Amino acid sequence: MIEEPNQEVKILQGNEAVVEGALAAGCRFFAGYPITPATEIAEMMAERLPPLNGVFLQMEDEIASICAAIGASFGGMLACTASSGPGISLMQEGVGYAAETEAPIVVVNVMRGGPSTGMPTAPSQQDIMQAKWGSHGDYEIIALMPSSCQEAFRLTYRAFVLAQRYRVPVYVLSDEIIGHTREKVRIPQGLAPVERQKPRAEKKNYWPFKAGPDGLLDGMPAFNEGYKLLIDGQLHDEQGRRAAHIPEVCARLTERLCRKITIHREEIYELETAFIDDAEMVVVCFGSPARPALRAVKEARRKGIRAGYLKILTVWPFPVERIRDLPEQVHTLIVPELNVGRVVHEVEHATAGRKEVLSLPKLGGLLHTPGEILEAIERRNR
Amino acid sequence: MIHIAIDEEWCKGCYLCIHYCPKKIFAKSKRRNLRGYTLPQLTGPEDCTSCKSCEFICPELAITVEKEREE
Amino acid sequence: MNPMGEKYLRKDSLPFLWCPGCGNGTILAATIRAIDQLGVIDDVALIGGIGCSGWIPVYIKADVFHVLHGRTMAFGTGLKMSDPKRKVVIFTGDGDCLGIGGNHFIHTARRNLGMTVLMVNNQIYGMTGGQVAPTTPLAAKTKTSFFGNPEDPFDACELAKAAGATYVARWTAAHPIPLSKTIAEAISHEGFAFVEIIAQCPTQAGRLMYGISDPAAMLEFLKGKTIPAQAAQNLSEEERKGKLIIGKLFHDSEKTEFSKRYYQMAASSGKGD
Numbered sequence: 001m002i003e004e005p006n007q008e009v010k011i012l013q014g015n016e017a018v019v020e021g022a023l024a025a026g027c028r029f030f031a032g033y034p035i036t037p038a039t040e041i042a043e044m045m046a047e048r049l050p051p052l053n054g055v056f057l058q059m060e061d062e063i064a065s066i067c068a069a070i071g072a073s074f075g076g077m078l079a080c081t082a083s084s085g086p087g088i089s090l091m092q093e094g095v096g097y098a099a100e101t102e103a104p105i106v107v108v109n110v111m112r113g114g115p116s117t118g119m120p121t122a123p124s125q126q127d128i129m130q131a132k133w134g135s136h137g138d139y140e141i142i143a144l145m146p147s148s149c150q151e152a153f154r155l156t157y158r159a160f161v162l163a164q165r166y167r168v169p170v171y172v173l174s175d176e177i178i179g180h181t182r183e184k185v186r187i188p189q190g191l192a193p194v195e196r197q198k199p200r201a202e203k204k205n206y207w208p209f210k211a212g213p214d215g216l217l218d219g220m221p222a223f224n225e226g227y228k229l230l231i232d233g234q235l236h237d238e239q240g241r242r243a244a245h246i247p248e249v250c251a252r253l254t255e256r257l258c259r260k261i262t263i264h265r266e267e268i269y270e271l272e273t274a275f276i277d278d279a280e281m282v283v284v285c286f287g288s289p290a291r292p293a294l295r296a297v298k299e300a301r302r303k304g305i306r307a308g309y310l311k312i313l314t315v316w317p318f319p320v321e322r323i324r325d326l327p328e329q330v331h332t333l334i335v336p337e338l339n340v341g342r343v344v345h346e347v348e349h350a351t352a353g354r355k356e357v358l359s360l361p362k363l364g365g366l367l368h369t370p371g372e373i374l375e376a377i378e379r380r381n382r
Numbered sequence: 383m384i385h386i387a388i389d390e391e392w393c394k395g396c397y398l399c400i401h402y403c404p405k406k407i408f409a410k411s412k413r414r415n416l417r418g419y420t421l422p423q424l425t426g427p428e429d430c431t432s433c434k435s436c437e438f439i440c441p442e443l444a445i446t447v448e449k450e451r452e453e
Numbered sequence: 454m455n456p457m458g459e460k461y462l463r464k465d466s467l468p469f470l471w472c473p474g475c476g477n478g479t480i481l482a483a484t485i486r487a488i489d490q491l492g493v494i495d496d497v498a499l500i501g502g503i504g505c506s507g508w509i510p511v512y513i514k515a516d517v518f519h520v521l522h523g524r525t526m527a528f529g530t531g532l533k534m535s536d537p538k539r540k541v542v543i544f545t546g547d548g549d550c551l552g553i554g555g556n557h558f559i560h561t562a563r564r565n566l567g568m569t570v571l572m573v574n575n576q577i578y579g580m581t582g583g584q585v586a587p588t589t590p591l592a593a594k595t596k597t598s599f600f601g602n603p604e605d606p607f608d609a610c611e612l613a614k615a616a617g618a619t620y621v622a623r624w625t626a627a628h629p630i631p632l633s634k635t636i637a638e639a640i641s642h643e644g645f646a647f648v649e650i651i652a653q654c655p656t657q658a659g660r661l662m663y664g665i666s667d668p669a670a671m672l673e674f675l676k677g678k679t680i681p682a683q684a685a686q687n688l689s690e691e692e693r694k695g696k697l698i699i700g701k702l703f704h705d706s707e708k709t710e711f712s713k714r715y716y717q718m719a720a721s722s723g724k725g726d
Contacts, residue, residue, distance in 0.1 A: 029535060051723030055534045055715070060560040064527040067520070071531020074518065075498075075539075079531070097521055223498045223516040223532060224539045230463075230511065232519035241466055242511070389454050392467065396474030401669035402627075419473065438486075438629035441478025442469060443458035 006189040014152040014178035015040035017185050018108055019048060021156030022080055026193025027106070028054030029079035031068035033061055033087060036120040037176040038110040041082040062087035066094030066107070073103045074231060076222035078160055078194060082108035085118055085127060088134070095169050096135030097233050099257060102209070102217060104163035106156070108172045110179040111338075113365045122365025123176035125287055125338040131171045132316045138254050140261035142268060143171040143316040147290035149183035155313065160194045162268065166260060167217055173315065175338065177288045177367060196220045203227055209253070210238040215260030261317055270313040271322055275301055279308025281332040281377055284323065284347055286312040289336040289368050296373035305381050315343065323350035332380050336360040336368045356380075384430045388422065389444040395419035399436040399445060405429045408436065461485040461494065463514050470508060474668020476626030476652025480573060481509045483629045484542070487636035488515075497540045497640075498532050500525045502549035504580045505654075506573035509544040523553030526561040529568050537712035540640055541568040548578045551587040551607050562616035565644040566711040571636065572609060572647065575654035576662070583657030593662040613647040614703050620646035621703040626653060627676040628699070635701065644710040651675050651697065 012020065018041055022030070030045040032038075042058065049056040055072065059065045062083050069079040083091065088109045098105050113119025114126045131143040142162050146152040152174055159170040199206055199219030203226045211217055221227045230240030235250040243249040261268070275297055276282065285293040290311045300307035308330065312319060323333070333355055335344040341359035348357045360376055362368050386407075388399075393415060400408040400422055407430055411423035430447070437445045454462070462485075471477050488494055499510030503522035510517045520528045529541045550558050550572045561568070577595055578584040585598040588609065592601040610621050620642040624632040632650060639646035653659065653671040665671045682700035685693055 029531070031531065050719035053716070053719055057530065057534065059527065059530070060556055063524065064530070064557055064560070067524045067527035068531035068534075071518070071528035072535040073531070075532040075535030077535045079535075093521055094524075222535075223518075224496060224536065226495070228514055228516055230517045230519075232511065232517075233521060234519065241463075387455075392454060394468075394473035396668045398474055398479075398669050398672070401673070417468070437455055438482060438633075439479055439627075440455075440482070441471065441473075441475055443455050443462070443478070443482050446455040 008187045008189060010185050010187065011182050012149055012185045013040060013180055013182050014146070014149045014174055015110065015180070016044055017149040017152040018082070018156045018172065018174065019044040020185070020187055021153040022106065022160065023048060023052070024187065024191045024193070025078060025157045025160035027078045027080050027160060028052060029069065029072040029077040030055070030081065031057040031059050031065040031072070031079070032081050032083065033059055033065050035084045035087045037112055037179045038082045038084045038108065040179070041108060041110070062090040063094065066091040066105070069105050070094060070098050070101070070103045073105050074223055074229070076196070078104070078164070078196070080106035080108065082110065084110050084112045085114045086116070088127060088130065092134040095141070096137055096139065098169040099135065099139035099141060100137070100233055100235070101231050102167035103169070104167050104220060105169050106159045106163055106172065107169055108156070108174060111173060111175040119365045121176065123288060123338060123367065124365065125173070125175060128173060128315055128339070129342050131173060138258055140258045141169050141171060141316060142166065142261065142314065143173050145173045145287045145313060145315050146178055147287050147311065149178065149181065149185050151313070152178055153185050153187065157191065164194050164196060164220060166264065167220060168261060173287065175288055196222070207238045208240050209236060211256055211260070215256050215263060265317040268314055268317060269319045269322065271319055272311040272313065274309040276308040276310065277327070278306055278329070279327070280306040280329055281334060281380055282308040282310050282326060282330050283334045283336065283373060283377070284310050284312065285336055286315055286343065287338070289338065292368045292370040293336055293373050295370035296377060299370060299374050300377045305377060307377050318346045318350070320350040323347055324352070326355070330355060332356045332358060334358045334360055334373070334376050334380070336362065336373055338362050338367065383450045384427070384432050385448045385450055386424055386427055386430060386436070387446040387448070390415045390421055392442040392444040393419055393421055394442055395421060396441065397422060398439045398441065402435045402439045404433060404435060405431060457482065457485050457489060460489070461514055462512050466512055469512060471505060472656045474653065474655050475505065476575065476650070476654070476672065477506055477509055477573060479626045479629050480571070480632070480650055480652065481512065483633040484509065484571070484636055485513065486633045487640060490637050491640060493540055493640065496538065497542050500529050500532070500541065500543045502545040502554065504546035504549045504578070506544050506546040507549060510542070523549055524557060525549065525554065526557040526568070526570070530561060530566055533566055533568055534712055534715070537567065537716065542640060543568060543570045545570060545572050547572065547574040547576060547588040547609070548586045551609060551612070559612070559616040562613055562618040562645050562647065564711040565617055565619055565708055567643050567645065569636070569639040569642070569646045570648070572649050573652050574609065574649050575652050575658050577654055577658040579654045579657045583661050589662070595661050609649045610647070610702050617645065618647045618703070619644035619705040619708050622701045623649040623651070623697065623699045625651040625672070625676050625679060625699065627672050642706070643713070644705070644708055651679070
């Protein structure tokens with residue numbers, strides 16, 4: 001990271017860094033419910049929002065939380081919510097509503113051991129698939145995965161940028177390790193808050209769901225600004241009117257909700273690489289396992305093994321092309337993840353059989369040690 | 383002169399107007415509109431007191447009761 | 454179409470999807486007369502839940518939010534808190550409000566959040582074809598109470614008052630004039646206003662529960678089960694049994710509305726108080 005002259009340096013938990021990122025982005029509405037290990041986000045929002053004349057609400061449950069956030073989004077504010085496994089499951093209907101009505105919201109999932117009540121105080125990455133497929137119906141979302149407290153700050157800020165630009169729910173998939181670990185976080189001063197785009201069309205001619213050729217809508221209007229918006233969870237036409245009885249209109253909307261993300265995927269992707277150019281084996285990682293992964297790759301290099309490191313920060317849309325286009329000499333990809341092995345199948349799919357893909361799952365709420373990942377690299381190297 | 387207009391396009395032939403008129407000036411007719419609903423008709427418009435019970439009860443907002451001003 | 458309809462309806466969405474003689478249209482008409490009288494069409498945010506009554510606001514030329522089943526008050530909380538000047542008016546049904554929405558209903562009332570909740574009670578889940586609801590009378594036959602409803606119904610107004618609502622009223626669709634006045638009063642009320650409107654569903658409730666399929670007959674039957682609040686005061690417990698009390702039932706104009714209380718707290722929060 002480039003050292004900026006105007007920055008504040010703090011020692012923060014990942015959960016606190018998420019709040020700093022949200023506030024820097026201009027988020028002034030948070031609705032949530034206590035749940036381990038995300039509760040600190042709500043607590044810090046409760047302390048920081050009122051003095052900024054923002055809204056902090058502890059709602060009666062997670063369903064109310066996401067609905068209130070969507071209401072606030074159409075009400076004119078940048079809004080978010082935060083939870084963990086059981087609460088995120090409850091929010092799925094709301095996520096689908098936000099996707100269908102194209103409401104910008106940020107949903108932070110501080111992932112914990114699952115399934116069900118699971119392991120409330122231990123980390124996992126078992127909810128990555130849920131972020132993509134969690135609600136019913138066809139739609140697309142964006143999901144960002146920090147692997148440090150600094151990234152928790154930066155990616156939360158970025159989540160608001162992406163949510164507004166694409167008018168889509170954006171997940172920040174953190175985990176209990178990042179949430180509760182304290183690290184140095186550099187907060188740039190004078191970061192511009194994310195702006196809500198005012199529609200370009202005149203109010204009387206404004207069709208809220210008329211998209212441009214890029215699949216994106218004209219700005220993000222709010223209620224009581226004179227647009228007389230019709231926002232409906234039922235599939236609708238470009239004016240918002242019910243269209244569940246008109247096949248072509250419904251097909252067009254569903255297809256556009258997906259296409260508006262997939263055609264912009266190259267702009268959305270964010271990856272970091274190290275030691276890639278001459279690598280023969282690459283560790284493809286995301287979230288907390290990226291930390292031991294980098295250490296393992298450096299150790300492997302010290303031992304003369306041509307190992308490389310590829311960290312995915314945008315897990316959805318999945319960066320298929322970046323995996324597919326890895327150099328010819330890369331023959332093996334190793335995928336450490338805190339689940340039974342899920343993203344590994346996306347990696348397999350991306351390589352289309354041209355590279356060997358090794359899954360390195362870890363359950364039980366534990367994180368891979370650098371030694372475990374190094375051992376996998378060495379074993380394959382023989 | 384009180385003018386009672388029934389918008390035949392929107393009427394669904396529910397006959398709430400017939401029941402709720404205190405002067406009983408509506409009745410069923412034998413005519414249907416284009417949607418197939420059998421319309422009400424006015425049998426005693428001269429007895430209308432402009433209470434607007436019909437206008438307010440009509441679920442389709444299909445009835446207008448207007449008191450035309452005597453110029 | 455009468456002048457109110459011309460002025461306030463999205464004509465390109467007509468005809469209304471409701472059955473002939475449904476109470477929802479009458480309630481829509483009463484609502485727009487109230488909004489017209491107050492002159493607040495630009496200040497209202499209308500929210501509809503899922504069910505027949507949830508469609509009422511969709512036909513109105515205003516800012517309209519057709520949301521998830523049971524969650525009108527949660528979405529409404531976000532809308533109200535993001536700009537307390539707006540007037541949130543919610544259209545919900547007995548199932549949407551008291552079934553799946555029960556939790557949000559009691560908490561939003563508890564907060565006394567400024568909004569007007571118009572709950573159309575047809576004693577059944579009408580849109581899905583006539584299943585038992587939290588307000589279906591005991592022993593009534595519906596598609597999911599085949600042998601008669603074994604459950605007692607809620608008294609929604611009692612529930613609202615107990616939860617903290619500061620304006621509570623009940624009318625039927627046979628009372629469009631006092632209903633419109635009440636809706637105007639409820640919208641003008643700062644805190645949480647709850648208005649239950651008993652309405653005829655001739656197609657489901659009428660046919661399945663009461664054996665009445667004529668809209669007027671059904672509405673008269675429902676009206677016959679009500680007593681005005683004044684008259685109810687003079688009756689005994691026995692005489693009041695099985696009757697629903699109509700009129701303005703409760704009004705507390707003193708209690709601080711939630712968004713006001715919240716923003717007052719926020720204003721003094723940064724100053725070390």
